[in-house]
Amino acid sequence: MLDKPASDVDYQAAAISNFTALVNLYSTNDEQLSPVSFWKLGNTFDTMIDFLDVINPNNANGIVDMVVTQLNASLKHIKGGYDGAWFDDFGWWSVATERALNKPFFSASARKQLQNVLHECWPRFTNNAPFVWQRHDPTTFQNYGPVVDGGVWNAYWTGTPDKYLGPKNGDPSNGSLVGIQNTVTNTLYLMAAQRLGRTDPVARMAAEAELSFLSTWLNETSTPLWWTLSANAGLVRERVGHFANVTPALGFQEKWAWTGDQGLMLGSLSDAMQNAAPNQRPALLARAQQIVAGVRQNLVDSNGVVISYTPPNYSVTPPIIVPDGDTSDYQVGSGVFWRNYLYVWKTNSALRSFLAGTAYQDMLRVSANAAMLSPDNPSLETLANQTAVLIAATALL
Template identity: 25%
Template sequence: MKRRKFIKVTGSSGLLLTATGSLVSCGSFIGEDQDKKLLEQSIQAFKRFSEVWDFKDFWKRGNTFDACLVFVDAMIERWPNEERVKEIQSEVQAMLRENLTFFSSYDPGTLWADDFGWWGLMGLNARKHLLRMKDRELADKYLALSMDLCWEYKRKTAYDHSEDSRPVAHGCRNGDANGSSKGVKNTVTNVLLFLLSSRIYRLTLEENLEDNEKYLDMAYKQWVWFDQWFNLEQYGYLKEISSSAALVQERPMAFFEGSDYQEKIHPPWSEGWVWTGDQGMLLAALMDMHALGHEISIYVKKNDMDSGFDEAAFKANVDSVIKKIGQGIKLALVGNRDGIIREAPCLSSFGPQHGNDYVAGRGILLRYIGTTHENGLLGVDLDKTVLATMEALWETRDKSNNQFPPEFTSIENDSNYVEQFKELWGLADNVHKWNLDKMKEKNRLGVCQAIGLDTLGAVIKMTS
């Protein structure tokens, strides 16, 4: 099988670590030898995940297992005849049975809107894995979980159906299912509904499932919500760092009398907050919108939603936002000294109150970057960055058990990155280390290992 040539990574070494920890140049390999080393790394990383995945934290478990599924899918595509990969397939199938039991042990009324988003997306990838294993019964259960429970909750309960929110109507609130808290319309909650809707719709097209227009309808409405905010440049929701680069902030804020977008809690907000995970998921949803341009055009015209809708202009608009975020990632979320993907230096992400939630962001970003080679829409080449990030993770792992850490960069380069980000963004906190003191050890191990799986999965995809 022909493989893409490994390119030399940035940073001091320009090397890729082998599965045994020794270093080899990755500028001169085209296939077989390096391919085997990557396979060994992947198997060892999964083995560790299988030891720490079964922890008790609802949203983190949904997200980390989604990382596992995307990673294993990449392994299957690359090494379909490798017996150890087939064994991993079967092990994941058994894990999915346990995961469904875990999900069912929770009262849905105690869950939050974003919880349903993470599990809904994971359920779609679970279905793909299970159908490959010819386990349709369990695959159908995961599809029902995604469509009939997770998506329906977000549509009926979390989505704002009213027309009077200012300055932008609708959107999705991160409230609890029991209705005790309305929650805040932050980016992650809205992009989860956006992406879950577009992914379910694309699945219905692939499987010829009926009654699917409601998913396209919601995906398009979420696109309109984001697009309207992005066009209100005075609020800086899609904040530009150059004429061709931007990042989406953690939530839209508009401080004027009558605005519905002033919520500074759930979780506590601070100016300039931006999160890596939001960038990855929004890119994925936007790429779905680009791919569905024709279907959207037919739907919008049929339902008289926009008489002036033009498919080419729509796709050009979506394409422009994708490329701006791609450039924003390259400029602002990659350290210019070591070429490694970074979390933006915002205390709100790193701090003791919510660091245990936001630590997963780099992995989420890499999970979706790993699919950008499939359509070429991103507009930037992040191959060296992904390789450098993988190298750093592998070098800093616990070599006794292949456990990945939350930090895998040097203090010196971290300090330089804070200054780099501040110069571009205008704001930065002097943070270098994740405060995970309140995070249970097994939860931390599972989440950090999933970041590694996301990174390895991106490398597998981009070098295939």
């Protein structure tokens, strides 16, 4: 690992190198032996937007052409195409395309393509994800109703009528990833709804309901979504902890967190601050600060480099593990965090002052320095993580 500060030029040069390799992999994704999934392409595109915005907007329209080509190619790997994708998959694309449409460097043709993607993805998210309990077969899963109104699920449950389009293999009783109310689905929904809600009153109402849902769960007493680490630091857990009749949610872990969830919650809280009444902003600001402090305290390696999730621990009972053993998906966590870290730096002056503190500048610096030592033949996921932190370092350090 590099143990000396790198200059802005070093970070920018490294970001350009990583971005070039990232584009090369992205453009050939469908030709790879193991292509990355539909949602990861949306996540990666979001980081590409930052590169175009912070470092170089040249070829922005070519990037859009490439992204849409690979998006369409990825759908053939999902049974039913769009109709078979998990609902949170649409969240990644809704957030990325909404953000891209607010950038000035895309042409009218590129913007039309982006708008078409948004028009496919946001309705599929908001017209399905909030209604999983309402639309389930009432003779099944009777003990698995939601504790709090206003949240969303990532897929329908087994037995849901066919007239509702989307995957229907969820089982809330077995602790798997599919068909649950987890943090990533709900924070993506909040983020997309808040941003679309700037011009869409229906989305604004959805955002208000979702923020209420998450706020209630963060403060819940028996199995809260909030993991307190200290008086000024905490993390957001991966999923809700129980159902309406106090039936435990299998898969809930008190001492496991995904760094991507921290980034998504950070970005969402920052957006919520912009719309909140003045007396509500201090609590939102404090929570956002505690998340950043929690990442620095609990989601770094021995060198202080931000990692993607809580390391496994098999010496305790039950063991602390990646949910469903899905390390492939959760490995993108650090990139999601750094992308949202950059977003709040650019859009929230109160959080910018906090992130300018020495401790957090050092956390970014050591993480960016580590990203400059790229492994041979890195994956698209690794390149996306590295590119995200290098862009942040270019902009902030």
